[in-house]
Structures are given as C-alpha cells and as structure tokens.
Amino acid sequence: MTDGLRLDLLTITLGDRRLVDLDECIAPGEILTVMGPSGSGKSTLLSVLIGQPDQGFDVSGRVLLDGQDLQGMGPQARRIGLLFQDDLLFPHLSVGENLGFALPASVRGRAAREARIAAALEAADLAGFAARDPATLSGGQRARVALMRCLLSAPRALLLDEPFSRLDADLRRQMRDFVFGRVRAEGIPAILVTHDLEDALAAGGKVISPLGEVRQTAKPA
Amino acid sequence: MPSLEANRHAWLRLAPRLTIAVLLLPVGAGLAGVLAPAFGWYPALGGTNLSLDPWRALFAWPGLGGAIWLSVVTGLGATAISLLITVMICAAWQGTRAFGVIERALSPLLSVPHAAAAFGLAFLIAPSGWIARALSPWATGWDQPPDILITQDPWGLSLMAGLVVKEVPFLLLMTLAALGQVPARRSVLVSQTMGYGRMAGWVLTVLPRLYAQIRLPVYAVLAYSCSVIDVALILGPTRPSTLSVQVLEWLSDPDLSLRFQAAAGAILQLALVIGLLLLWRGGEAVAARLGCAAIRRGHRFAADRAARTLSMGLALIAALTVGLGILGLAVWSVAGFWTFPDLLPDQFTWRNWTRQSATVTGTALETVMIGAAATVISIGLTIACLEAEYRHGLRQTRRALWLLYLPLLVPQATFLIGLQTLAIGADLGGVRSTVIAAHVVFVLPYVFLSLSDPWRAWDSRQGLVAASLGAGANRILWRVRLPMLLRPVLAAAAVGFAVSVGQYLPTLLIGMGRVSTLTTEAVALSSGGDRRLIGVYALSQTIMPLIGFALALALPALLFRDRRGMLDRG
Structure with a gap:
C-alpha cells in the first residue's frame, strides 16, 4: 500500500534511551493516536515528522508519505499540516489573509482565491469573517480558523499536537467532532498526540504509546 | 539532515x-x-625609527599626574554612583507601582544625547544658571552672577554629575532586561517573610544572580566615563583636563610633532581603562564577600524606609535635572535680552533660530x-x-x-x-x-x-x-x-x-x-x-x-x- 503516512521502523534515541519505536501505517482519513505522559518523546516524534529534528537525537528508519521517502526534506517541502494547542494565527494578518497565506499559489486569480477562502470560512461556520482581526474572535472560532488554514494548504498528512487541551469541555467536544470530521471528509492521514484519554478514544483510531505499545485497537467506524 | x-x-x-x-x-x-x-x-611625519621618545615627552608633561587622577576619579566615581543609584532604585521599588513611574521618568533620558544633557546641566548649575537665578537675590544676595567655578570645577564633580544622569537610565534599562530571567519578586518575598528588609532581600538574593548579566554594561559605563570627551569638554575641568581631552588637544595642535605624544597618551588611556576594569573586577569580589558575610551574620536590615525614599529622590532628581536642562536649552534658544537674576528672558525671539536656519538645516540633514x-x-x-x-x-x-x-x-x-x-x-x-x-x-x-x-x-x-x-x-x-x-x-x-x-x-x-x-x-x-x-x-x-x-x-x-x-x- 502506498497511500497514507507510513512510519517504517522509525526509532528515535537520545543517548542510550529509546524514546520512539514505531512501525505504523496510517491510511487516508485514519487517525493514529500517540499517547503518553509529557517527556515521553511525543514532541520529539512530531519534530522528526515535521522535518525539524532537535539536535542530539539519533533517528533511524524512514517516514514515507504516499510512498515518498521524506528523508532530507524541510518542513515546507513535506506538506504536512500542523495544529497546536494554541491557534497560532498570525496576529498581523486578518482572518482572510491568514487563510490566503496558506492557499497554494497554484490557485490563481483574485476572485478564485477569495472564493476558496469564503468557502473555507463557510465550512467552519464563519461566513463573512474574512476581514476580521483574529484577536477579536472567540477561542473556538480561532481554533476553527486555524484548522481551515491548515486544510487550505492542501496537506498530505496532518499532525495534531494536543490541539484541544486549551478548550473548555463543551467547546472541546464540538471542536473534536469538527476536526475529526474534516480529517475523514478530506481523506487525510493524521497523527494525534495527546495525554488525554478522552481525546484519544474520540479519535476512533488505534491508540499507542511512543514506543509502539498498543493501548487500544481501532474501533470499527 | x-x-x-x-x-x-x-x-x-x-x-x-x-x-x-x-x-x-x-x-x-x-x-x-x-x-x-x-x-x-x-612615516608621513618623518617617524621611521622605533623609539621611546613619545613616551618620554608624555611623561615629561607636568600635568600628566593630575590628568590621570582626574580620569580615574571621574571614571570610577561616575560608574560607582550610577550603579549604586540603579541598584538602590531596583532594590527599593522593583515590582511596585512606583517602579513603573520611575521607569517612565528615566527611560526617555536614554534618548537625550550626552552632549545635550551636559549642556542642559551646565545651564542649570552655572553661576548664572537657573538654580542660581531661582535663589537670587532673596536667598543668596547675588544681583550679579557670582564669580565661582561650578561647571568645570577642578574636582570633576559636575563632569561626574553629567555622566551619572545619563548612565543611570542606561544601567536601569539593562537591569530591567536582565530581570526577566531572575525570579526577583518571589526571592524578595521569601526574604521578606524571614524578616529581611525589602532592599536587603533584593541586594542579597537578586543582585548576585543579576550582576553577571549587567557586568558588561557596567564595564562599558566604566570605560566610557573614564575616557569620555564631549561631556568632559563641556563640564570637565581644564588645566589639567582629563587625559582623553588632553590627548585630543595634542592631536589638534598645529604642531604635528605632538601627534606622537598624543598616540602615547592614547595608549596610556587604554592602559588606564584596562587597569580600572581589573580594579573593578577585584571590587566585585570584595563586594561579594561582604554580601556573604552579611548573610552569615543574619542582619535583617529591616529599617530601609529612609534609603527607599532617598533612592526615589535621586531618581527624580536625575530625571528633573535632564528635563529642566533641556527646557533651559529651549528657553535660551529663543531668549532675547535676559538679565540676572530674572527666571525668564525679558523678551523672546525666533532670531537665534532664523539666523542659523540655513546652517542648522544643512547640519541636521547631514546628521x-x-x-x-x-x-x-x-x-x-x-x-x-x-x-x-x-x-x-x-x-x-x-x-x-x-x-x-x-x-x-x-x-x-x-x-x-x-x-x-x-x-x-x-x-x-x-x-x-x-x-x-x-x-x-x-x-x-x-x-x-x-x-x-x-x-x-x-x-x-x-x-x-x-x-x-x-x-x-x-x-x-x-x-x-x-x-x-x-x-x-x-x-x-x-x-x-x-x-x-x-x-x-x-x-x-x-x-x-x-x-x-x-x-x-x-x-x-x-x-x-x-x-x-x-x-x-x-x-x-x-x-x-x-x-x-x-x-x-x-x-x-x-x-x-x-x-x-x-x-x-x-
């Protein structure tokens, strides 16, 4: 199988301590959850997948995306989308400009680009928000913009780094449904990194530790 | 990768x-x-042999001892006083609302050029300056400017004052930047709960961690104060002047042979700065020892109200000095006839500006x-x-x-x-x-x-x-x-x-x-x-x-x- 994200015997060690040991396949639209306490190598795994490994770590194995070996590629060449617990919207750009930043240059023409941005906002229940200052949005609205910005860049895979931990319980449930729904609808392989069991179960996929121990097998959808 | x-x-x-x-x-x-x-x-001046003649000429100059002494005193004095005021302000007020007031009062002084601050100070404290005018004739009995040397005093006091008002804001800013990396408020609070005075708590627990980060700025202040030229030309004594001013005088002398002597003097100036830096470094060790000794004895220094008030006063004086000094520059620039001891000129005029407008504009553009x-x-x-x-x-x-x-x-x-x-x-x-x-x-x-x-x-x-x-x-x-x-x-x-x-x-x-x-x-x-x-x-x-x-x-x-x-x- 070539579609999706494949971690091929990926190990990361620091000195003689093994932090990550994974051999996994994530099909399009599937979510793999990596769960563990802080300091267990989750963020190291993410930095390796993004293509910005921290210094001092030894990485072996391969990361394949749609059959392509990502070895030697920087973050902007990999086209792997990122969502953090902070929305990290660019504060100097409007909501629409934030989305425009992500939209590939191959989408040409002002009207076409604006239409794509408007459609993305609509899908996030934020129609008409393009000119707004991101700082004036609510936390949930900002989180939705951040996800749409990520999806507009047409990522081939998605990394979710504790994306819900800053949201309160109600919002959290809505946001989870929204994110997981979009991931499945767009058919993107995703890795969710979390220390929250509820998030992990809601993702509906396989739940493992950074060292590959299976906590929960995938639920049939 | x-x-x-x-x-x-x-x-x-x-x-x-x-x-x-x-x-x-x-x-x-x-x-x-x-x-x-x-x-x-x-070679351009015919010097093609290595010799010690420049040094002999330098050491033969009778004013050398006085000039060196003056440079050492102003350098060490201005640095020590500036650092002391800065530390006092931080120790007394950091983390309070008053500290924000002090910070806002002092930080604009940073943008004032040294020379302008020095002129402002001179206009304030000179015998015919604003302070003398404000006190005359009712308090002093003067109806003419007294014939005393206040600016350019032979001890370099006004020179030091001119340096201190500019260096305190600089050191304060550098300290503020370094404070972000030290949990200062908690440390002071912990010391206070053990009965230490606020200032003692800061000096004994925060300063030791902070000083390493403001050491280089302090050294820069020391090197600058010891070798400054423009402020010394305005506020510093003459005959002897500080070493650096004397070196510049030799350099600009029509007698080109004095350039050798000037070069030797410049090297001596460097040696002086290096010596002072080493001396200061030694002083740091002594201060650290004194601090440790104070900690061992366990004195609480709880009664620091007077010192706290004093530090606030010093900060405000520094801000006021420069502020009033700049105001003085402004008033003089539009002053017509101005008799002593009137506080303000008899008439105001733009003539001083209009007459200079072409030259000032040209020079400003170049600047x-x-x-x-x-x-x-x-x-x-x-x-x-x-x-x-x-x-x-x-x-x-x-x-x-x-x-x-x-x-x-x-x-x-x-x-x-x-x-x-x-x-x-x-x-x-x-x-x-x-x-x-x-x-x-x-x-x-x-x-x-x-x-x-x-x-x-x-x-x-x-x-x-x-x-x-x-x-x-x-x-x-x-x-x-x-x-x-x-x-x-x-x-x-x-x-x-x-x-x-x-x-x-x-x-x-x-x-x-x-x-x-x-x-x-x-x-x-x-x-x-x-x-x-x-x-x-x-x-x-x-x-x-x-x-x-x-x-x-x-x-x-x-x-x-x-x-x-x-x-x-x-």
Whole structure:
C-alpha cells in the first residue's frame, strides 16, 4: 500500500534511551493516536515528522508519505499540516489573509482565491469573517480558523499536537467532532498526540504509546 | 539532515562572521594605527625609527599626574554612583507601582544625547544658571552672577554629575532586561517573610544572580566615563583636563610633532581603562564577600524606609535635572535680552533660530543621513545574524557577547585616533561614507543588544506553522516574522539612530572637520559660550532622536491599528 503516512521502523534515541519505536501505517482519513505522559518523546516524534529534528537525537528508519521517502526534506517541502494547542494565527494578518497565506499559489486569480477562502470560512461556520482581526474572535472560532488554514494548504498528512487541551469541555467536544470530521471528509492521514484519554478514544483510531505499545485497537467506524 | 533550502541560503551563515569583522577590524586596525606612532613610527611625519621618545615627552608633561587622577576619579566615581543609584532604585521599588513611574521618568533620558544633557546641566548649575537665578537675590544676595567655578570645577564633580544622569537610565534599562530571567519578586518575598528588609532581600538574593548579566554594561559605563570627551569638554575641568581631552588637544595642535605624544597618551588611556576594569573586577569580589558575610551574620536590615525614599529622590532628581536642562536649552534658544537674576528672558525671539536656519538645516540633514545609513546597515547585519542563528541552529556564545561589547570597552579616544591616522593615509578621511562606517562600529552593538532578545523570544512555532503551510524561509522572514517583530525592529532602529546622533569623537576624528553633525557643531560651540547658539544646536540635537523614537512608536500603531493581537508585543 502506498497511500497514507507510513512510519517504517522509525526509532528515535537520545543517548542510550529509546524514546520512539514505531512501525505504523496510517491510511487516508485514519487517525493514529500517540499517547503518553509529557517527556515521553511525543514532541520529539512530531519534530522528526515535521522535518525539524532537535539536535542530539539519533533517528533511524524512514517516514514515507504516499510512498515518498521524506528523508532530507524541510518542513515546507513535506506538506504536512500542523495544529497546536494554541491557534497560532498570525496576529498581523486578518482572518482572510491568514487563510490566503496558506492557499497554494497554484490557485490563481483574485476572485478564485477569495472564493476558496469564503468557502473555507463557510465550512467552519464563519461566513463573512474574512476581514476580521483574529484577536477579536472567540477561542473556538480561532481554533476553527486555524484548522481551515491548515486544510487550505492542501496537506498530505496532518499532525495534531494536543490541539484541544486549551478548550473548555463543551467547546472541546464540538471542536473534536469538527476536526475529526474534516480529517475523514478530506481523506487525510493524521497523527494525534495527546495525554488525554478522552481525546484519544474520540479519535476512533488505534491508540499507542511512543514506543509502539498498543493501548487500544481501532474501533470499527 | 541539511535540507536543500538550507544550502541555498548558506551565505547567511557568513553574516555573523561579517558582523564580527565590522566590529573587530576597525578596533584592531585603530589600535595598530595608534600603537605605531606611540613608538615613533609615523612615516608621513618623518617617524621611521622605533623609539621611546613619545613616551618620554608624555611623561615629561607636568600635568600628566593630575590628568590621570582626574580620569580615574571621574571614571570610577561616575560608574560607582550610577550603579549604586540603579541598584538602590531596583532594590527599593522593583515590582511596585512606583517602579513603573520611575521607569517612565528615566527611560526617555536614554534618548537625550550626552552632549545635550551636559549642556542642559551646565545651564542649570552655572553661576548664572537657573538654580542660581531661582535663589537670587532673596536667598543668596547675588544681583550679579557670582564669580565661582561650578561647571568645570577642578574636582570633576559636575563632569561626574553629567555622566551619572545619563548612565543611570542606561544601567536601569539593562537591569530591567536582565530581570526577566531572575525570579526577583518571589526571592524578595521569601526574604521578606524571614524578616529581611525589602532592599536587603533584593541586594542579597537578586543582585548576585543579576550582576553577571549587567557586568558588561557596567564595564562599558566604566570605560566610557573614564575616557569620555564631549561631556568632559563641556563640564570637565581644564588645566589639567582629563587625559582623553588632553590627548585630543595634542592631536589638534598645529604642531604635528605632538601627534606622537598624543598616540602615547592614547595608549596610556587604554592602559588606564584596562587597569580600572581589573580594579573593578577585584571590587566585585570584595563586594561579594561582604554580601556573604552579611548573610552569615543574619542582619535583617529591616529599617530601609529612609534609603527607599532617598533612592526615589535621586531618581527624580536625575530625571528633573535632564528635563529642566533641556527646557533651559529651549528657553535660551529663543531668549532675547535676559538679565540676572530674572527666571525668564525679558523678551523672546525666533532670531537665534532664523539666523542659523540655513546652517542648522544643512547640519541636521547631514546628521540624519549619517544616522540613517549607519542604522540601516546595523539593522541589516543584526537581522542577518539573528536569522542565521535561527535557520542554522547556531547559539550565541559568551565570547560573541564580549566581541559585541569590544567597541564599547576599548576607549574611543584610543582606537579612533589610530583609525584617523589610517584614514588619512588611505585618503579616506573627511568622507561621509567613512564617517558612516565609523558610526556603524558603535551603532551596531546597541542595535544588536536591543533587537536580539525580542527576536529570540518570538514563538518559533509560528515559523513552523508557516513552513507547514508551504512557506519557504524567506517568505516566513518577510511575511511573518518581520511584520510580527516590526515594533522591536523599529525600536532598535530608533536606539541605533539615537546612538549615531550622539556620537562626537568618530565624527570629529574621521570627519576631520569636513563632515560635521549637530553634535560636533554643538560641542564646538562650548568654548565660545554663546548660550543662545548652544541652545539652538543642542536642542536640535535632542530633537533628532526624539523624532526617531516617535516614529518607532507611531508607525506600528498606525499599521496595526486594526490588529489587537499586535498591541504591546515585544
């Protein structure tokens, strides 16, 4: 199988301590959850997948995306989308400009680009928000913009780094449904990194530790 | 895993080295250029044999002892007093509402050029100055300015005062920057719960951790105070003057043979600064010991109310001195006839300005051109260095920080003299671009020090997110990082411009009278004593940096007026 994200015997060690040991396949639209306490190598795994490994770590194995070996590629060449617990919207750009930043240059023409941005906002229940200052949005609205910005860049895979931990319980449930729904609808392989069991179960996929121990097998959808 | 992107921008890796060269080469070349004539080597003046004659001439000068003593006293005195006031202010008030007031009162003083502050102080304390006028004749009985020497007093007291009012804001700012890395308030609170006075708690628990980070700024203040020229020309004693002023006098003497002696004097000035730095370093150890001894004895020093009030008073006096001084410059610049002891002139007139308008405008333009060019070069180099650091994961070492401070530690009076000799030899003296290059040596360290902290504090996840959205390193820099950091970048530029406007010796020595700025013109007027003219030039000199800081505040506020997330960042 070539579609999706494949971690091929990926190990990361620091000195003689093994932090990550994974051999996994994530099909399009599937979510793999990596769960563990802080300091267990989750963020190291993410930095390796993004293509910005921290210094001092030894990485072996391969990361394949749609059959392509990502070895030697920087973050902007990999086209792997990122969502953090902070929305990290660019504060100097409007909501629409934030989305425009992500939209590939191959989408040409002002009207076409604006239409794509408007459609993305609509899908996030934020129609008409393009000119707004991101700082004036609510936390949930900002989180939705951040996800749409990520999806507009047409990522081939998605990394979710504790994306819900800053949201309160109600919002959290809505946001989870929204994110997981979009991931499945767009058919993107995703890795969710979390220390929250509820998030992990809601993702509906396989739940493992950074060292590959299976906590929960995938639920049939 | 070096990516293709990194290879394409490998030239950025050279930026730190280029920057170091920009700082190091002039200092090194300048030292070489002054060392040679100090030992008789100056072919253009017929010195082709190495000899000790310059030194014999220097030591034969009868005023040498007095000049050295004066330099040592003003250097050590101004530094110790400035540091003491700074520490007192922080110890007494840090973390309180009053501290914010002090900070706001003192930080504008940073932008005032040294020479303008010195003139302002002189106008305040001179026998015919505002203080004497305010007290006359009802308290003093004077109906004429008394014939006493207050400015340029033989002990260098007014010189020290002129330095202190400028160095306290500088040290305070550096301390504030360092405070972010020390849990100061908690440490003081813990000490207070054990019964220690607030100030004692700060001095015993915060200062030891903080001092390592303000050590280099303190050394820069010491080196500067010991070798300063422009402030000493305005407020310092004559016959003997300080060593550096004397060296400059020999240098500008029509008798060219005195240049050898001047070079030897410049080397002596360097030795003096090195000696004082070593002495200060020893003093640090003694102070640390005293602190430890105090801790062992367990005195609580709980009664510090008087000291706290005193520190507040000193801070306000410093702010008031400079503020009233600038006001004095302004009043003199529009003063018509003004009799003693009236507080204000009998009439006001724009004549002092209109008569000078052509020259002032021309000199102001030259000042702006030099300042803007030096600032743009410094900002460019700084951003290139910081960006190289970010893209290639480099770390700034302690040694790099010392290199940054080198032009601030080696006395200007030493290496600029050598640089002038080389510039004359290369036929580059008196050219604007050479003056700009000389300014960069002093502007760059300040720009780098101002910008590096906010640049490094930028949330690098923003860069990661932008990269994951497909943006390359350059797009991230221009579209994300620079706009987000516009405020600190412009603030650093304003600092750099202010430093350039304030430069006296680089303009004087490298410009050789053919390139002059408001500062060189103002200081040149000091011996003439025409207060109206001094007022016009010194006030123009003060306004320049203020315009820079105003723009640095207004531009981001205007550009990002609809972006709440961009308020009060950095």
